[in-house]
Amino acid sequence: MKKLLLVPLALIFMLGLAPSCKHNPYIPDGILIVDSTDLTQPCDPNVVYFINQVQPILVSNCAKPGCHDANTRAEDIDYSSYQSTIQSETVEPGRPNNSKLYEIIIKTDPNDVMPPSGNTPLTADQKDLIYMWILQGALNNGCTETTCDTANQTLSANVQPILSTYCYGCHSSTAANTSGAGINLETYSNLQTSVANDKLMCSITHAATCFAMPKGGTKLPQCQIDKIQSWVNAGALNN
Ligand code: HEC
Known part of the structure; x- marks a missing residue:
């Protein structure tokens, strides 16, 4: 109350x-x-x-x-x-x-x-x-995670929730063809493609050689980028 x-x-x-x-x-x-x-x-x-x-x-x-x-x-x-x-x-x-x-x-x-x-x-x-x-008042508020745990990141518990928030609106199985240039990040096999060609990390770190993602939005907080990087470094497993 x-x-x-x-x-x-x-x-x-x-x-x-x-x-x-x-x-x-x-x-x-x-x-x-x-x-x-x-x-x-x-x-x-x-x-x-x-x-x-x-x-x-x-x-x-x-x-x-x-x-x-x-x-x-x-x-x-x-x-x-x-x-x-x-x-x-x-x-x-x-x-x-x-x-x-x-x-x-x-x-x-x-x-x-x-x-x-x-x-x-x-x-x-x-x-x-x-x-x-x-x-809670529809405020224009924001915050920073004081700690960022990047150890033992899994696809299901850590990476997919980030992609769901920032990317699936355009890069899901449903939306990829109409909004996401045919790039589907929702299924593991398709996601692997973007990991293997390095476009995933390249786009979210806003490297000069890629389109900056999320399109139309601001860069992900560093902690989310570090979590995805940690999962990629550990072999981008289907875990
Ligand atoms: C509003 C729709 C939209 C959102 C949200 C979005 N994308 Fe994209 N994405 C696109 C489009 C459209 C392209 C094709 C390039 C372009 O037009 O910018 C693209 C291209 C890409 C590419 C290929 C980049 C390249 O240089 O070839 C990758 C990888 C990608 N997106 C990943 C992501 C990730 C990861 C997120 C979330 C962090 C995300 N996108 C969020 C629409 C979106």
């Missing part, structure tokens, strides 16, 4: 009514609201962060060319940045069930749901993250 305190507080901050204190306010139960300008804040597992968790999902699945990117703006909705997401008027901070962004991703009718058929469906976890982010 204490989490409900976040909502009025978040609104006060969004409206700029907060006193001009620059430190981050602590809510009594220890939940931290992180100001947008400080991405070096340690990640709090109770907080959903726009920059780390929500933006990559929107970029990979919604802000695609021909859909809700800055050029196309289908239905006048642009999910390519925080500003444009808020301006789309599909997010009501604190009220996910009144927010079009959330309502449309949980539709059960295949004719109504977003992303539309032919695209990668959002996972339950991705829908939950968007729900919690809106509930």
Whole structure:
């Protein structure tokens, strides 16, 4: 119940009514609201962060060319940045069930749901993250992992969740041909191809010889890159 305190507080901050204190306010139960300008804040597992968790999902699945990117703006909705997401008027901070962004991703009718058929469906976890982010005030917040464990990385537990967040919107079995230049990173055998030709690491490290990935998004946090590199170095196993 204490989490409900976040909502009025978040609104006060969004409206700029907060006193001009620059430190981050602590809510009594220890939940931290992180100001947008400080991405070096340690990640709090109770907080959903726009920059780390929500933006990559929107970029990979919604802000695609021909859909809700800055050029196309289908239905006048642009999910390519925080500003444009808020301006789309599909997010009501604190009220996910009144927010079009959330309502449309949980539709059960295949004719109504977003992303539309032919695209990668959002996972339950991705829908939950968007729900919690809106509930917590739809802030432009971000954080940095204070520790990065790169030991014993497996495909299923470590690498696939990263690819799911940042890449499957375009490079899944479903979407590869329409959005991902035919490159499928979802099945192991196809993923192996991108490992073997070195394009996987080359694209996510933004090396000059490759197209920078994720397309239309910002570079992955260093910790995620290091985790994938560690899995590649250990032989890119199907584990
Ligand atoms: C919005 C769609 C989209 C997203 C998200 C995306 N890609 Fe791509 N990817 C493309 C397209 C389109 C191409 C073809 C090159 C181009 O047009 O930039 C491509 C090309 C590639 C290539 C080939 C690069 C080369 O130089 O030949 C690799 C590897 C790749 N992507 C990996 C990834 C990875 C890994 C992620 C996630 C971290 C990712 N992509 C996210 C659309 C996307």
